[in-house]
Amino acid sequence: MSDLEKLHEAVIEGDWKAAASATDAAIAAGVAALTIVTGCLVPAMDEVGRRFECEEYFVPEMLLSARAMKASMAIVRPLLAATGAQPIGRVVIGTVKGDLHDIGKNLVASMLEGGGFEVIDLGADVAPERFIEAAATKNANLVALSALLTVTMTSMKTTIDAFHTAGLRDKVKIMVGGAPVTQQYADSIGADGYGESAGAAVALARKLVAA
Amino acid sequence: MSRLGEWLAGGLLITDGAWGTELQARGLDPGAAPDTWNLTHPERVEAVARAYVEAGSQVILTNTFRANAGAMEGDLEAINRAGVEISRRGAAGKALVFASIGPTGKMLMAGEIGEEQASAAFAAQAAALAAGADALLVETMSDIAEARLAVAAAKSTGLPVIASFAFDSGKNKDRTMMGATPEAVAAAMVEAGADAVGANCGVGVEHAAVVCRRLRAACDLPVWIKPNAGLPKMEGTAIRYDTSAEFFASHYVALREAGASFLGGCCGSTPEFIRALVNARASA
Numbered sequence: 034m035s036d037l038e039k040l041h042e043a044v045i046e047g048d049w050k051a052a053a054s055a056t057d058a059a060i061a062a063g064v065a066a067l068t069i070v071t072g073c074l075v076p077a078m079d080e081v082g083r084r085f086e087c088e089e090y091f092v093p094e095m096l097l098s099a100r101a102m103k104a105s106m107a108i109v110r111p112l113l114a115a116t117g118a119q120p121i122g123r124v125v126i127g128t129v130k131g132d133l134h135d136i137g138k139n140l141v142a143s144m145l146e147g148g149g150f151e152v153i154d155l156g157a158d159v160a161p162e163r164f165i166e167a168a169a170t171k172n173a174n175l176v177a178l179s180a181l182l183t184v185t186m187t188s189m190k191t192t193i194d195a196f197h198t199a200g201l202r203d204k205v206k207i208m209v210g211g212a213p214v215t216q217q218y219a220d221s222i223g224a225d226g227y228g229e230s231a232g233a234a235v236a237l238a239r240k241l242v243a244a
Numbered sequence: 245m246s247r248l249g250e251w252l253a254g255g256l257l258i259t260d261g262a263w264g265t266e267l268q269a270r271g272l273d274p275g276a277a278p279d280t281w282n283l284t285h286p287e288r289v290e291a292v293a294r295a296y297v298e299a300g301s302q303v304i305l306t307n308t309f310r311a312n313a314g315a316m317e318g319d320l321e322a323i324n325r326a327g328v329e330i331s332r333r334g335a336a337g338k339a340l341v342f343a344s345i346g347p348t349g350k351m352l353m354a355g356e357i358g359e360e361q362a363s364a365a366f367a368a369q370a371a372a373l374a375a376g377a378d379a380l381l382v383e384t385m386s387d388i389a390e391a392r393l394a395v396a397a398a399k400s401t402g403l404p405v406i407a408s409f410a411f412d413s414g415k416n417k418d419r420t421m422m423g424a425t426p427e428a429v430a431a432a433m434v435e436a437g438a439d440a441v442g443a444n445c446g447v448g449v450e451h452a453a454v455v456c457r458r459l460r461a462a463c464d465l466p467v468w469i470k471p472n473a474g475l476p477k478m479e480g481t482a483i484r485y486d487t488s489a490e491f492f493a494s495h496y497v498a499l500r501e502a503g504a505s506f507l508g509g510c511c512g513s514t515p516e517f518i519r520a521l522v523n524a525r526a527s528a
Binding site: 087088091092093094096131133134135136139183184185187213215 | 316349356419
């Protein structure tokens with residue numbers, strides 16, 4: 034089995050130690066950092082996302098895979114930066130104002146990172162102006178809003194409206210998700226997309242940055 | 245006979261319905277933690293308790309679901325104590341008061357909260373609730389490891405402890421978010437020393453009987469069942485639940501036959517749902 038195959042398997046199996054050692058071995062063997070990411074980590078996390086979609090994987094398996102992916106990324110990231118490689122997109126992500134739940138948001142952030150995005154995670158209970166400031170200063174092209182509660186979903190609309198008011202709405206694509214959120218709700222508040230799950234969020238993010 | 249056994253000697257007990265959605269109907273600000281109203285609007289919280297007792301609830305909960313240090317900030321001891329006092333007043337001797345303990349909202353395995361921190365949060369809440377509650381209800385759990393910590397903390401008060409999980413994931417909606425099956429939950433909660441095991445919230449009453457039967461088959465503990473009124477839908481800024489009280493109560497016989505010892509509703513259910521359950525029991 035090649036180092037990349039070992040890494041692929043380690044991420045899917047959620048074994049962070051094996052992922053780190055396979056990454057080291059691949060680099061020592063001369064595999065380019067970008068190849069490790071696009072040729073291995075991204076497809077491995079796609080497979081994890083697929084298994085989560087099919088409900089073969091649950092949250093614990095996904096967390097372990099994300100941890101393995103991050104162990105590899107921690108080794109690869111400095112090498113990538115040295116080559117000047119650009120991420121496929123920059124995402125500002127957070128749970129909207131009034132909502133302290135961040136389990137779902139953290140999963141989506143991990144999946145986006147595993148999917149090749151640079152992720153700027155603002156945490157939970159994030160006010161509209163903080164999303165705007167981060168999107169502007171980090172030059173993000175995507176903003177991802179999360180809410181777990183029906184009562185805090187309305188903060189998504191407030192946040193999108195604030196991007197309009199700030200004159201930045203056409204600078205970013207805005208995607209929304211979370212247990213109570215539906216496509217219909219996403220459409221009604223003027224979001225660019227809705228992801229039903231963490232896996233779907235990655236596919237959506239790729240589509241939005243390519244558009 | 246155990247205290248739970250004595251209470252259940254007369255057959256299935258009807259519990260209450262949702263509190264959060266009832267408090268919102270009484271003006272709770274969307275986004276605010278309902279638990280804070282125990283200190284700021286006790287009379288409106290008591291009105292919810294009274295509405296359930298008047299509808300026929302034999303067991304009511306307390307408005308303390310989030311009042312642990314993992315899930316919220318504030319004067320939690322005062323919020324928990326007031327929650328029990330309010331439900332006691334609302335019960336007026338006509339219903340038992342089971343105090344609600346919800347999850348921390350943080351994941352142990354992701355390192356978002358440590359075991360000691362979670363245990364301390366549950367222990368502080370359980371101790372505050374124990375002064376006045378008839379039993380403690382650990383509810384809406386998805387992680388067996390976290391539920392073990394909560395049950396251990398609750399048991400240390402000496403009160404009966406019920407451990408209830410939210411089964412809302414998997415192809416057949418028979419797993420928790422963390423992937424736990426009814427069988428795994430039942431075995432772990434027997435081992436943890438819970439006096440009853442259950443399922444609440446979930447994805448609607450039509451999925452509850454299967455989970456109930458599996459919990460019942462997997463252990464000898466009484467089963468606590470409190471499904472929600474389906475998933476909420478947004479209509480403009482209004483929140484609507486699809487399940488009607490009649491549809492909900494039409495599952496009474498199926499749930500009793502599946503082995504439910506306690507039966508009520510979760511998010512979106514109202515005193516009308518409890519009245520419908522009482523009527524269904526009378527005509528069953």
